[in-house]
Amino acid sequence: MMSVVSTVESVPRVTGTPAPSLYQRTRRLLTRDLLVTLALGQVLSLLICAISLTSKYLAEDFHANTPVFQSFLNYILLFLVYTTTLAVRQGDGNLLAILKQRWWKYMILGLIDIEANYLVLKAYQYTTLSSVQLLDCFGIPVVLLLSWFFLLVRYKTVHFVGVGLCLLGVGCMVGADILLGRQQGLAGEQKLFGDLLVVGGATLYGISNVCQEFIVKNLSRVEFLGMMGLFGSFFSGIQLAIMEHKELLKVPWDWQIGLLYICFSAFMFCLYSFMPVVLKRTSATSVNLSLLTADMYSFFCGLFLFHYKFSGLYLLSFFVVILGLVLYATTSTYVAQDPRVYKHFRNTGCQPATDRPSLGVPEPSVTYSSLGPEAGDDLPVHVV
Numbered sequence: 001m002m003s004v005v006s007t008v009e010s011v012p013r014v015t016g017t018p019a020p021s022l023y024q025r026t027r028r029l030l031t032r033d034l035l036v037t038l039a040l041g042q043v044l045s046l047l048i049c050a051i052s053l054t055s056k057y058l059a060e061d062f063h064a065n066t067p068v069f070q071s072f073l074n075y076i077l078l079f080l081v082y083t084t085t086l087a088v089r090q091g092d093g094n095l096l097a098i099l100k101q102r103w104w105k106y107m108i109l110g111l112i113d114i115e116a117n118y119l120v121l122k123a124y125q126y127t128t129l130s131s132v133q134l135l136d137c138f139g140i141p142v143v144l145l146l147s148w149f150f151l152l153v154r155y156k157t158v159h160f161v162g163v164g165l166c167l168l169g170v171g172c173m174v175g176a177d178i179l180l181g182r183q184q185g186l187a188g189e190q191k192l193f194g195d196l197l198v199v200g201g202a203t204l205y206g207i208s209n210v211c212q213e214f215i216v217k218n219l220s221r222v223e224f225l226g227m228m229g230l231f232g233s234f235f236s237g238i239q240l241a242i243m244e245h246k247e248l249l250k251v252p253w254d255w256q257i258g259l260l261y262i263c264f265s266a267f268m269f270c271l272y273s274f275m276p277v278v279l280k281r282t283s284a285t286s287v288n289l290s291l292l293t294a295d296m297y298s299f300f301c302g303l304f305l306f307h308y309k310f311s312g313l314y315l316l317s318f319f320v321v322i323l324g325l326v327l328y329a330t331t332s333t334y335v336a337q338d339p340r341v342y343k344h345f346r347n348t349g350c351q352p353a354t355d356r357p358s359l360g361v362p363e364p365s366v367t368y369s370s371l372g373p374e375a376g377d378d379l380p381v382h383v384v
Helices: 022-029 032-061 067-087 095-123 129-149 157-180 189-218 221-243 245-250 255-281 284-305 312-329
Strands: none
Touching (some): 032 067, 032 255, 032 312, 067 255, 095 129, 129 157, 129 189, 129 284, 157 312, 189 284, 221 245, 255 284
16 A cells, blocks of 8 residues: 655745835836936927027117028038038938939928028017917927828827927916016017918928938938038028028128127037937927927026016926926837837837747838837737
């Protein structure tokens, strides 16, 4: 007779893990990539602030209303630096090779960029500062729609909530302007014309930014800037000769005006050179949201330079916009080249791992890009 002795091993008792603290949750949310993304966007916003301040000094203190000439100087700098770089290149990246392949596309994009700058700067002569700040946000839904249909970007609910918070912050800033009486420009029948100029300029800015995002992510940053320098300087020079040569003759030239023009051109050149870097890392939507803080930086500078009245609504506006930016940037979007498949993507440069072997059917291609890592990513989706 055989006896069987069975032993039962004691199973260790599962102890519950403690809930993460607020500090741990904050560190998990505010990753290094996210902080770098926010910092890059605010550098662009500070450049916009510097451009606005120099334009204000030129227009109000020296009565130099020359928006076309100011843009022309920037395009000339782009031509001297980036177009000449393309001219000395060899192979497919050469200036002549690019012009043979897609010259007409860059010509249209150059015209769009020129007129976007002109319309928004011109609108300040006909409408109020509050209207310009509010209606300039029209470029954000334009970028969202164009990114959805042409770049195939797919957003989550949290992205729309982030955009809504940013727009709410702009609304607080406009409300503070109205309460403090900081309205500039002409009212009456001309105000509607000025508002239409702002909407038109914001729409063209949205088109230009989406096209720029596509070019820098698929072609080359130097190619985009070189083509903008070539066609921008050519067409803005023609527009300057036709529309603004009389205004240019009225400018009371001295060393102060010359210094302001130099500063404006340098800030614009830095903005154009640095924006493709940020667009390649993030997206056109993220850049447009980041630029909403430029008006608040201008106000903070105006407290010391122009003795603006302070209001707590400006601080509230700034923090609401930053909160919207953080909320938008902490969640990944989808960019699919084939509408049958949508995959999560990261900004780490790693390809997504597959969880099962291929069955011989090629998988639809998907483009990956991100604003920052997101915890708890789903497994890749496969189509069989």
